[in-house]
Amino acid sequence: MTEQTERTVRTAPGPRPGQAVRPAPGMRPLGEHRTWPRSFADRLTAPLPGVRSFAKLAREGAFRPTAEGLHGIPDLPYAPGPLPAATGTLSVTWAGHASWIVRIGGLTILTDPVWSRKILGTPARMTPVGVRWEDLPRIDAVVISHNHYDHLDAPTLRRLPRDTPLLVPAGLARWCRRRGFSHVTELDWWEAVQLGPVTFDFVPAHHWSKRGLLDTCRTLWGGWVLTDTLTRQSLYFAGDTGYGHWFAEIGRRFPGLDLALMPIGAYAPRWWLRDVHADPEEAVQATLDLGAHRMAPMHWGTFVLSAEPVLEPLQRVREAWSRACMPREALWDLPVGASRSLPA
16 A cells, blocks of 8 residues: 555545545544544443343353364364455455455455454464464555454554554544554544545444453444445455344445355354344344345354354354355355455
């Protein structure tokens, strides 16, 4: 990415193919220091669990899969391969969990990069990272969905040059700037930034945020829509989310999405996680609500975060996709480390 790369924040739809990218009215400059409310709790879709729910979870002991549910770890799909060539068409490579290497509009973008072997509060990774750090090309931007440790990993971010553009939810720029990053843009829902020909729209999600003892919902959470304004190829990255009304609204505002990167794991027990983590069937329904042409499952097979058997998310999402009568080739159920590109 050159010094001439255009970087602006917009609140209006992107340009038509071939149309010059111009600032929209009311846009803010990239990297602006902004003031936010003390809490984003009013954005929650459902109340967070209380003391009684935590007590019930402790009684049930349903934090992790049973020994039988862990037997599938050796069979988790892992097939690292070379990264696709930078041809100008949209391509994705699954590094594991919610970490993707996205190539779109000539840019290389990381989503929620976590290259650490272990994160706070979980056992070590079940599958290695799908792409070695030293094999990554130059990173043009990083998008972060929210501040939970399995999505915002400080040791991984420390490996990036400090002038790497970071695109983050409202309230999270301070955390990034304290770690030396100089090009940080924080956005509210339905705002966007433009890097070269690619627009990055920050969109709502059914989730929450917390990183310490006293910071619940102090920063926002959400997903991202990436659009190449020249080819009109587009991608939705859900981050972390439950199922709900936002998917239909995102689909209405961004019709014809080429690909949805959708979380399908960390959903059991259902009474505990339903509001913040979609299960495989809900992920398929969310993709239909979005109107996306393809779906790539993520957020499974990497970290043990909940009680479902480790292979169950993949089995269930394939069955749900078939029941929805969607083309089998439109389900990009990639092994960790594998890649796929849109047809040229």
